[in-house]
Amino acid sequence: MRPLSDVLRPNTIDEMVGQRHLLAEGKLLRSIAEGGEIPNMIFYGPSGVGKTTLARIISQKSDRKLYKLNATTASISDIKEIINDINPFTAPNGILLYLDEIQYFNKKQQQSLLEFIENGSITLIASTTENPYFYVYNAILSRCTVFEFKPVEAAEMIPFIKRIISYLEDQRGFTIKYTDEHLKRIAYGCGGDVRKCCNCIEIISLGLTKDFNEITDEMISQASQRSGNHYDKDGDYHYDILSAFQKSIRGSDPDAALIYLARLLEAGNLIAPCRRLMVIAAEDIGLAYPQAISIVKSCVDCAQALGLPEARIPLAEATILLATAPKSNSAINAIDAAMEDVRNGKGQVIPSNIQDSHYGGAEKLGHGKGYIYPHPFPNHYVKQNYMPEDLKGKTYYEYGENKVETASKQYWQKIKEEE
Numbered sequence: 001m002r003p004l005s006d007v008l009r010p011n012t013i014d015e016m017v018g019q020r021h022l023l024a025e026g027k028l029l030r031s032i033a034e035g036g037e038i039p040n041m042i043f044y045g046p047s048g049v050g051k052t053t054l055a056r057i058i059s060q061k062s063d064r065k066l067y068k069l070n071a072t073t074a075s076i077s078d079i080k081e082i083i084n085d086i087n088p089f090t091a092p093n094g095i096l097l098y099l100d101e102i103q104y105f106n107k108k109q110q111q112s113l114l115e116f117i118e119n120g121s122i123t124l125i126a127s128t129t130e131n132p133y134f135y136v137y138n139a140i141l142s143r144c145t146v147f148e149f150k151p152v153e154a155a156e157m158i159p160f161i162k163r164i165i166s167y168l169e170d171q172r173g174f175t176i177k178y179t180d181e182h183l184k185r186i187a188y189g190c191g192g193d194v195r196k197c198c199n200c201i202e203i204i205s206l207g208l209t210k211d212f213n214e215i216t217d218e219m220i221s222q223a224s225q226r227s228g229n230h231y232d233k234d235g236d237y238h239y240d241i242l243s244a245f246q247k248s249i250r251g252s253d254p255d256a257a258l259i260y261l262a263r264l265l266e267a268g269n270l271i272a273p274c275r276r277l278m279v280i281a282a283e284d285i286g287l288a289y290p291q292a293i294s295i296v297k298s299c300v301d302c303a304q305a306l307g308l309p310e311a312r313i314p315l316a317e318a319t320i321l322l323a324t325a326p327k328s329n330s331a332i333n334a335i336d337a338a339m340e341d342v343r344n345g346k347g348q349v350i351p352s353n354i355q356d357s358h359y360g361g362a363e364k365l366g367h368g369k370g371y372i373y374p375h376p377f378p379n380h381y382v383k384q385n386y387m388p389e390d391l392k393g394k395t396y397y398e399y400g401e402n403k404v405e406t407a408s409k410q411y412w413q414k415i416k417e418e419e
Helices: 028-035 051-061 076-084 107-118 154-172 180-189 194-206 217-224 236-250 254-266 271-288 292-306 312-324 330-343 403-418
Strands: 041-044 065-070 095-100 122-128 145-148
Touching: 028 051, 041 051, 051 095, 051 122, 065 076, 076 107, 107 122, 154 180, 154 194, 180 194, 180 217, 194 217, 236 254, 236 271, 236 312, 254 271, 254 312, 271 292, 271 312, 271 330, 271 403, 292 312
Parallel strands: 041 122, 041 145, 065 095, 095 122
Antiparallel strands: none
């Protein structure tokens, strides 16, 4: 039996669900799809959002002979078979190759296509769920235009759900009862994946009969399960979520930060948010609230001792604390600037007055000569040089504009001016 998602697969762009940023009237990709002149393209985005469907629609507009390969199962021999078919008699206008999951092709397999892409014998439409700038070789990328497909929003999914239900009613011969809230739960529960949405409704429909024809919340929960959280701990979305998590905290938005934390925890990933929270405490809060890193470390230790699901509580506490704390990136800016100078070969010669003098012969070498011990002086400070000669006068640390660092700046300005 054909899956419902295949039975209801759109045949035109107007039937497709979502991707309005690419396929609305006047958008470039729509114009390409309808024009028939097909460039080399890579469709990048999560599963079930229309990449394969659009490739099929485009192929129907092309006068080229169509080949389809899935990189998870294809081999060099499959590529050779396609290349051997390139001739003026069997493919007078060349070949259109749709390559699904291109990230699974190794460098040699991708390179075998280059010559023919370059001379126009093969037009490539590749799809991938992973970031092509990480997984596709530059030689292929430079010859292709990348279009990013996005998860379908729930509002766009609802009309499609109604269409599926109407189709099923015709097939089953009875009315299916549902509420608007049911439609929303299905739409949100499928996480922007049209295929999952279709499969979810098909599974629910199998549990309905003429006498028991009403969709329930329990059915939706069991059919959609955890599919709403699009996540792969080894994939590109993992790093997108972590990036969004840190940037939301840096931007002082606790609510946004919590939704990304929730996505990580719902996927069962405890380690990544723990590590990232400690980084954020040092990188983004830093010296504006120096106690934050100690508090966050305590929360992380508690979370790791508790495990999920209880770990969510101390991690939420740490997330809210950091998002609402004053911010300073003065520490990371300072160390990065210093490390850049070190990479450039600067600061190699340590001033003799602060070199180690706790060994025999140090005095003869002049190590430690002229060093002044600061503690006997007022405020435990005395002016002397600590910087390598080639970096004298260089400033790495710039005080942040927050209560703690401003107070520190004023304290040291006063002491050093008195000196």
